[in-house]
Amino acid sequence: MKDIMKGLLIAFTILTFAWLLVPMISFAEETQLFAADHIEIENAFAKPSLKGQNVGVGFVTMHNQSDQIIKLVSVDTEVAMRPELHDHIKQGDRVMMRKQDAIEIPANGTTQMKPGGLHIMLMMLKQPLQEGETFEATLHFADGSSMPVPFAIKKP
Amino acid sequence: MNMKSITLITLVLLIAVGVYLAISPTSRPSSNVAIGGDFSLTTPMGEMVSNESLKGQMRLVYFGFTYCPDVCPMGLQIMQTAMEELKDENIRAFFITVDPERDTPEHLATFMENFPDIIGLSGTPEQIKQAAKSYRVYYRKVEDEKSPDSYTMDHTSLIYVMDENGHYLAHFPHTADPRQIINSVRKAAKSS
Numbered sequence: 492m493k494d495i496m497k498g499l500l501i502a503f504t505i506l507t508f509a510w511l512l513v514p515m516i517s518f519a520e521e522t523q524l525f526a527a528d529h530i531e532i533e534n535a536f537a538k539p540s541l542k543g544q545n546v547g548v549g550f551v552t553m554h555n556q557s558d559q560i561i562k563l564v565s566v567d568t569e570v571a572m573r574p575e576l577h578d579h580i581k582q583g584d585r586v587m588m589r590k591q592d593a594i595e596i597p598a599n600g601t602t603q604m605k606p607g608g609l610h611i612m613l614m615m616l617k618q619p620l621q622e623g624e625t626f627e628a629t630l631h632f633a634d635g636s637s638m639p640v641p642f643a644i645k646k647p
Numbered sequence: 648m649n650m651k652s653i654t655l656i657t658l659v660l661l662i663a664v665g666v667y668l669a670i671s672p673t674s675r676p677s678s679n680v681a682i683g684g685d686f687s688l689t690t691p692m693g694e695m696v697s698n699e700s701l702k703g704q705m706r707l708v709y710f711g712f713t714y715c716p717d718v719c720p721m722g723l724q725i726m727q728t729a730m731e732e733l734k735d736e737n738i739r740a741f742f743i744t745v746d747p748e749r750d751t752p753e754h755l756a757t758f759m760e761n762f763p764d765i766i767g768l769s770g771t772p773e774q775i776k777q778a779a780k781s782y783r784v785y786y787r788k789v790e791d792e793k794s795p796d797s798y799t800m801d802h803t804s805l806i807y808v809m810d811e812n813g814h815y816l817a818h819f820p821h822t823a824d825p826r827q828i829i830n831s832v833r834k835a836a837k838s839s
Contacts, residue, residue, distance in 0.1 A: 541755030548716040
């Protein structure tokens with residue numbers, strides 16, 4: 492009798508947890524594609540790579556059309572072995588480049604990457620970036636969603 | 648007002664002026680600023696270049712590194728544009744690497760093909776340190792613990808205009824309009 496009670500109690504506990512977890516899982520599923528669905532991309536481009544240069548640099552303007560902060564956390568692309576998010580910091584006449592763990596796009600706001608500022612550093616280029624061509628890069632956001640973006644290779 | 652108070656006021660004013668002069672910034676750019684001086688570096692072709700060997704020629708000088716994808720090419724492009732306009736002047740343009748570890752002579756030679764009127768210069772770490780010291784240029788290797796096989800360089804990003812004796816004339820940021828550099832060179836060439 493005691494064992495039956497114990498079993499019932501365990502079963503009840505498991506069911507309660509399951510009942511609580513199900514809506515959480517479905518909520519997560521609902522929001523998974525949130526970021527990518529609310530970002531509008533403008534002027535995605537990369538500078539043509541120079542002779543002898545195996546690093547490239549890409550830029551994109553992101554408009555956040557939601558009421559939440561969206562974070563860009565990584566980029567991957569066919570053209571570079573290691574694309575990273577970077578920022579330029581200027582201290583007087585000194586320039587410093589620093590890796591960023593994420594780039595925030597404010598709620599209902601815009602984040603613009605541009606030469607001398609935030610950029611996608613295309614480290615270890617697999618091929619030269621030729622002016623006039625395009626390549627695809629995938630932007631990955633903090634909520635796990637992602638979106639492919641065509642980058643035009645052109646001078647800024 | 649008696650003599651004593653006049654003396655006292657004068658004294659207080661003199662001290663105030665003295666203190667102001669002592670604490671006010673003194674780094675006004677002029678040809679007397681000690682930027683430039685001894686250096687000895689090598690072109691990718693093996694030519695030795697020093698302050699002495701360039702005597703009689705004006706110079707544009709920029710310090711950077713070739714793995715810099717954004718800022719350095721901007722500075723070099725401005726210099727290249729200026730040099731194309733300054734073909735009739737006795738002037739040479741130099742790009743001094745602060746990253747001799749990766750900017751080997753072969754690599755520098757290839758990279759400089761992007762900027763045909765600028766000469767790449769490198770040397771031993773000590774020679775580069777000396778050149779940077781002469782130009783009051785700061786640089787530092789920065790390693791990223793997340794990607795230990797790569798590093799970046801922090802550096803002063805200024806284009807220096809130097810006269811035919813290697814004395815400082817002016818400096819411009821990598822975002823300058825090439826016309827500013829052209830005007831600065833032409834003005835100096837006319838007055839010399």
